Amino acid sequence: MEPLDQDLDAAEIELPADPMIVNMGPAHPAMHGTVRTVVELTGETITKADVQVGYLHRGFEKMCERGTWTQVYPYVDRCNYISPMLNNVGFSLACEKMLGITVPERCQWYRMALGELARISDHLTCDGAMAMELGAFTPFLWMIKARDLIWDIMEEETGARLTHSFGRVGGMAAPPTDGFKETAKATVDQVLRVIDEVERLLLGNRIFLDRLEGVGLVSAEDAISLGWTGPCLRASGVPYDVRKAHPYLKYGDVEFEVPVGSTGDCFDRFMVRIEEIKQSARIVQQCCERMADSGPVNVDDPRVVLPSKEEVYKTIEGTIRHFKIVMEGLKIPAGEVYSYTEAGNGELGFYLVSDGSGTPYRVRIRPPCFLVTSGLERVITGQMVADVVPCFGSLNMIGGECDR
Amino acid sequence: MPTFKLDNREIPFQPGDTIIRAAHRAGIDIPHYCWHPGLSVAANCRMCLVEVMPPPGRPALNLAVLAWDAEKQAYVDQKKPKLQPACQMTVTEGLDVRSDSSEHVERARSAVQELLLLNHPVDCPICDQAGECRLQDYWLEHQHAKKRMNDEPVHKPKAVVFGPTIVYDAERCIVCTRCVRFCDEVAKDPVLDVRQRGNLNEITVAPGRQLDHPYTLMTEYVCPVGALTATDFRFKARVWFLRSARTVCQGCATGCNAFLDYDPRNDTAYRHRPRENAAVNGYWMCDEGMLDYRRVHQYRVLKAKTGKEETTLSAALDRAADTLKGVSGENVAVVLSAQHSSEDNFAMARFARDVLGTTNVFLSGKPPGEGDSILRNADKNPNQRGMAGAAAGLPAKPIQDLPGLLESGQVKTVVALGADARDVPPPSLVPSSGLVVLATHAGTLTERATVLLPASSWAESDGTFVNAKGLAQESEQAFGPLGDSRPAWKLVAGLSVRLGKDLGFRKLADVRKAMTPEPPQSLRPIAPPSVGGAS
Numbered sequence: 001m002e003p004l005d006q007d008l009d010a011a012e013i014e015l016p017a018d019p020m021i022v023n024m025g026p027a028h029p030a031m032h033g034t035v036r037t038v039v040e041l042t043g044e045t046i047t048k049a050d051v052q053v054g055y056l057h058r059g060f061e062k063m064c065e066r067g068t069w070t071q072v073y074p075y076v077d078r079c080n081y082i083s084p085m086l087n088n089v090g091f092s093l094a095c096e097k098m099l100g101i102t103v104p105e106r107c108q109w110y111r112m113a114l115g116e117l118a119r120i121s122d123h124l125t126c127d128g129a130m131a132m133e134l135g136a137f138t139p140f141l142w143m144i145k146a147r148d149l150i151w152d153i154m155e156e157e158t159g160a161r162l163t164h165s166f167g168r169v170g171g172m173a174a175p176p177t178d179g180f181k182e183t184a185k186a187t188v189d190q191v192l193r194v195i196d197e198v199e200r201l202l203l204g205n206r207i208f209l210d211r212l213e214g215v216g217l218v219s220a221e222d223a224i225s226l227g228w229t230g231p232c233l234r235a236s237g238v239p240y241d242v243r244k245a246h247p248y249l250k251y252g253d254v255e256f257e258v259p260v261g262s263t264g265d266c267f268d269r270f271m272v273r274i275e276e277i278k279q280s281a282r283i284v285q286q287c288c289e290r291m292a293d294s295g296p297v298n299v300d301d302p303r304v305v306l307p308s309k310e311e312v313y314k315t316i317e318g319t320i321r322h323f324k325i326v327m328e329g330l331k332i333p334a335g336e337v338y339s340y341t342e343a344g345n346g347e348l349g350f351y352l353v354s355d356g357s358g359t360p361y362r363v364r365i366r367p368p369c370f371l372v373t374s375g376l377e378r379v380i381t382g383q384m385v386a387d388v389v390p391c392f393g394s395l396n397m398i399g400g401e402c403d404r
Numbered sequence: 405m406p407t408f409k410l411d412n413r414e415i416p417f418q419p420g421d422t423i424i425r426a427a428h429r430a431g432i433d434i435p436h437y438c439w440h441p442g443l444s445v446a447a448n449c450r451m452c453l454v455e456v457m458p459p460p461g462r463p464a465l466n467l468a469v470l471a472w473d474a475e476k477q478a479y480v481d482q483k484k485p486k487l488q489p490a491c492q493m494t495v496t497e498g499l500d501v502r503s504d505s506s507e508h509v510e511r512a513r514s515a516v517q518e519l520l521l522l523n524h525p526v527d528c529p530i531c532d533q534a535g536e537c538r539l540q541d542y543w544l545e546h547q548h549a550k551k552r553m554n555d556e557p558v559h560k561p562k563a564v565v566f567g568p569t570i571v572y573d574a575e576r577c578i579v580c581t582r583c584v585r586f587c588d589e590v591a592k593d594p595v596l597d598v599r600q601r602g603n604l605n606e607i608t609v610a611p612g613r614q615l616d617h618p619y620t621l622m623t624e625y626v627c628p629v630g631a632l633t634a635t636d637f638r639f640k641a642r643v644w645f646l647r648s649a650r651t652v653c654q655g656c657a658t659g660c661n662a663f664l665d666y667d668p669r670n671d672t673a674y675r676h677r678p679r680e681n682a683a684v685n686g687y688w689m690c691d692e693g694m695l696d697y698r699r700v701h702q703y704r705v706l707k708a709k710t711g712k713e714e715t716t717l718s719a720a721l722d723r724a725a726d727t728l729k730g731v732s733g734e735n736v737a738v739v740l741s742a743q744h745s746s747e748d749n750f751a752m753a754r755f756a757r758d759v760l761g762t763t764n765v766f767l768s769g770k771p772p773g774e775g776d777s778i779l780r781n782a783d784k785n786p787n788q789r790g791m792a793g794a795a796a797g798l799p800a801k802p803i804q805d806l807p808g809l810l811e812s813g814q815v816k817t818v819v820a821l822g823a824d825a826r827d828v829p830p831p832s833l834v835p836s837s838g839l840v841v842l843a844t845h846a847g848t849l850t851e852r853a854t855v856l857l858p859a860s861s862w863a864e865s866d867g868t869f870v871n872a873k874g875l876a877q878e879s880e881q882a883f884g885p886l887g888d889s890r891p892a893w894k895l896v897a898g899l900s901v902r903l904g905k906d907l908g909f910r911k912l913a914d915v916r917k918a919m920t921p922e923p924p925q926s927l928r929p930i931a932p933p934s935v936g937g938a939s
Binding site for chain 1: 540544
């Protein structure tokens with residue numbers, strides 16, 4: 001790229017023949033997330049685009065190498081912070097794959113229910129923000145109101161609205177609360193009503209449709225070659241969903257559809273997320289019906305799961321167990337593993353290496369939106385400058401996950 | 405070498421070896437409490453039980469036992485093999501031993517562990533052993549289940565003072581008798597014994613006695629649990645925050661191999677632990693040496709001084725160079741120290757020969773103390789022979805000869821390493837034109853110094869120490885120099901640069917390179933022996 005602060009002679013300003021260079025971000029009102037896009041314009045058409053990520057880089061992977069395996073959870077919370085529960089579940093599954101353990105059924109349903117609620121909140125945020133950036137403020141407020149209902153459940157279950165740190169290797173930090181099933185079922189019904197209202201507001205709106213339809217086209221081949229996964233890939237017509245292709249937890253046992261788009265434009269990406277909210281709601285309903293009311297949530301393995309406080313304070317065995325897991329960290333056998341789940345933005349992969357000690361040797365994350373964001377350049381080149389906003393919005397770039 | 409089979413692995417052994425010793429030598433740990441490679445066999449903890457397979461064609465030695473059958477809800481007759489203690493059973497050629505691969509052994513270990521924890525108090529949060537405790541390690545590895553007893557545990561005396569250095573907690577004790585055997589066999593002072601029977605038994609001190617022989621801290625060291633704790637270390641630090649440096653004890657000329665445990669967060673040394681070395685100290689150290697780590701922080705010289713005034717190190721070095729500028733060879737004397745490493749002494753000797761051009765070299769050190777036939781040497785200097793080696797080629801004289809030369813006025817300036825000149829009446833040792841002292845600890849010379857340069861201790865720099873047997877051993881740096889101190893060889897190098905006759909010592913490797921061709925074989929540093937978990 002050319003220098004961004006070039007000094008133009010006064011004479012040249014009279015008849016600007018050179019392409020105009022415009023900086024969008026890293027702190028642009030229409031860029032939710034700190035990312036910088038430098039675009040070269042001919043008139044209002046983008047002839048060249050340079051997407052620069054990394055403004056939110058915190059060295060997440062390196063930080064993981066100095067604590068215990070359990071101490072990684074707060075870090076994964078802060079990857080995709082719109083749906084942190086999906087990251088918690090993904091990391092738990094990776095560790096458990098290495099340990100060769102499977103959590104009890106009740107926990108599997110619980111993880112699925114919480115994960116799908118997180119997915120709904122992820123998609124509500126993305127679609128709501130997209131509408132707002134195109135001038136439709138009401139749907140945004142309604143969708144964020146619906147998201148708040150989900151975060152109320154999260155707060156009730158985990159104690160935190162945003163960064164839950166609720167996953168644990170071998171289970172969850174706490175069992176489901178008594179009212180979880182009822183609240184979850186009632187909440188998804190409310191969310192579906194909001195979605196219905198939003199659809200009626202937006203899908204008959206000529207301006208909204210014109211700004212999305214046929215904008216930011218990505219072919220199936222392009223999407224695959226870019227390494228796209230998740231809603232963006234499915235919007236281009238590829239029905240790949242980790243939950244269907246490689247079922248984990250109980251995804252093989254529940255009924256849900258994988259919505260796909262036909263053209264791969266911004267509208268398809270918007271609609272795939274709307275449809276996925278409905279499918280997630282279905283999954284949440286099924287999880288609530290099939291999850292047992294009682295029974296263990298954590299695996300019965302003293303090498304992995306903390307004992308109850310009662311045991312810690314009253315028995316030497318409990319004290320030793322607590323001491324070993326807290327001070328030295330739970331030990332994961334030496335080896336490596338790649339474990340992947342369907343997160344809000346696509347395939348969230350964890351590649352873990354353990355040297356057998358209580359501290360991760362390497363935690364590598366495959367952040368879905370890093371690969372999705374890498375396609376932004378291709379999506380907006382040739383578009384109008386105003387199209388950057390819906391295009392970028394529809395990719396749902398999450399700085400924490402993309403930049404790590 | 406003959407071999408036997410342990411978990412289907414061929415293990416070599418020496419005739420007379422027990423199973424556990426042969427496995428230990430091959431680097432395989434059979435879990436144990438009471439066995440210690442340096443002590444006799446007691447075979448009382450039963451943790452090392454292994455299954456010894458019968459010779460081919462012979463029936464197994466089985467015991468009839470009653471086992472609980474959960475389906476029938478009743479005890480049923482069953483057979484199980486008679487297990488053998490690995491610490492007591494002698495190995496024979498081709499013996500087939502099952503340790504980790506036998507389910508009977510795993511069950512026995514779990515049962516032993518459950519028994520040992522039956523009456524154990526919930527003390528981990530206040531116990532100094534937590535983090536290096538066998539009970540913790542083996543619970544996770546071999547039991548990892550709750551105990552089945554619901555009764556109130558047996559209570560026994562806690563915080564019993566055994567002597568000036570050791571405190572005993574009978575509730576934590578598993579009565580492995582390692583401490584009893586250590587006192588009997590190594591310290592040769594049978595002051596400890598076991599009293600009572602069953603779950604009431606505990607360790608006790610002989611009536612009218614205290615645990616006060618010169619090796620009491622070793623009883624704490626051999627204790628596999630937190631029953632014996634050292635008064636010196638109690639509640640001072642948590643072991644998982646400590647790091648270890650492989651050092652050589654500075655207490656006497658034996659040169660015991662030690663670990664210096666320190667906290668890297670505040671550069672503080674907390675304790676010594678013996679480091680196994682069959683050629684020097686076996687598995688042990690004496691109390692004097694164990695507590696010698698305290699000198700890293702006690703009575704330290706950490707600030708440079710000119711006269712009585714504190715100053716910066718570089719100002720003091722400038723002043724020292726001024727003092728030494730233009731002195732003639734016969735008017736200046738250099739003192740070496742047996743308390744400092746060979747590198748420090750070598751740099752000092754080179755300084756005398758090449759920079760000052762003098763042959764007035766004197767040898768100093770601490771006065772002799774108490775010795776015994778176990779480990780303690782009467783010579784309380786860690787590097788007597790290293791110092792002598794560094795002065796090789798120079799007509800070195802004992803420090804007692806220095807006052808005469810001072811009185812006659814022949815020597816007017818003195819440069820001294822260390823501050824141990826106790827045999828010399830202090831007033832007589834005042835050189836007329838200047839006394840430059842490079843000292844780690846305060847002593848007779850530091851008070852009289854015209855220029856005082858702070859030197860680092862052994863914990864703050866790598867160094868070589870030659871023990872009474874002539875074995876040169878390397879001591880590892882734990883943390884960086886404290887205060888304004890620097891390794892003495894570095895101070896000497898700084899002086900040489902200021903005097904315009906650079907010795908060329910920039911790194912420790914430069915000093916060692918200069919040492920290698922000249923000093924006798926014994927002075928060459930050897931790599932420290934590999935670290936073996938001593939028990």
